[in-house]
Amino acid sequence: MKYLIAILLALLAVSVTSASYQCGRYACLPGHSCICDNGVFKCVYVCEELTIIQTVTEHWVDGAEGPSVKVDVEVINHTTRTIKDIIIATDAKLNAGQIWGASLNGFLINMADYFTVAPSQNFHFGYINKGNFAAHLWVQSIYISA
Numbered sequence: 706m707k708y709l710i711a712i713l714l715a716l717l718a719v720s721v722t723s724a725s726y727q728c729g730r731y732a733c734l735p736g737h738s739c740i741c742d743n744g745v746f747k748c749v750y751v752c753e754e755l756t757i758i759q760t761v762t763e764h765w766v767d768g769a770e771g772p773s774v775k776v777d778v779e780v781i782n783h784t785t786r787t788i789k790d791i792i793i794a795t796d797a798k799l800n801a802g803q804i805w806g807a808s809l810n811g812f813l814i815n816m817a818d819y820f821t822v823a824p825s826q827n828f829h830f831g832y833i834n835k836g837n838f839a840a841h842l843w844v845q846s847i848y849i850s851a
Contacts, residue, residue, distance in 0.1 A: 728846065739846035741790075752844035754788065755822075756781045759839040762831075776839045777831050782822040789821040790848040797840035799832055806830030813845060821850075 725732035728739030729746025738752035763775040782788050793807075793814040801809040807830040808815050814830070822828055834840045 726845075736843060738844040741846070741848045743849060743851045752847070754782070754784050754849065755791070755844050755847060756783060757793065757842050757844070759842065761839055764837065771835065772837050774834050774837060774839065775831065776834060777829060778842065779827050779829050780822070781827040782824060784849060785824045787821050787823055787850040788847050789850065790818075790846065791816045791820070791822070792845040792847075793842050794845035795840045795842050797834060799834065799840060803833035804830065805832070814842070 725734050726739070727733075728748050729741065731739075731746055731748050733739045733748035737748045737750055740747050740749060740752065740754065758779045758781070760777045760779070761774045762777050764772065766772050780791070780793070795812055795814065798812075799809055799814075804814070806828070808817075809832075814832075816828075816830075820828075832840070
């Protein structure tokens with residue numbers, strides 16, 4: 706019994722450490738944002754620098770496929786500096802062929818390498834999600850320029 710508990714604790718430790726991702730010299734937990742502010746990295750639970758606003762613009766039912774929604778996503782820069790290297794995460798299984806204005810890499814939504822958002826500006830992208838609701842999105846990481 707003691708061996709079983711030891712093995713379970715070891716597996717739990719491995720799963721917790723593998724669930725994090727690198728943020729400079731830190732490891733951010735899932736659901737947290739990695740912010741690089743002019744070379745200084747930090748992990749935060751809420752990214753106040755960017756706001757994500759999702760609006761469901763269409764609903765429909767695809768017969769046996771069930772309901773789907775078309776979603777417009779607005780991302781707003783609340784800083785006084787330019788933001789680049791924006792990566793947005795989701796826990797929904799989106800289809801790479803049903804996203805525009807961004808690219809999908811697994812559960813990460815990437816903007817083009819050259820893409821930047823000026824201070825107090827916004828940008829839009831969109832996607833189609835299975836179900837009746839927008840996917841859960843959060844800022845995975847950003848780089849704030851000097």
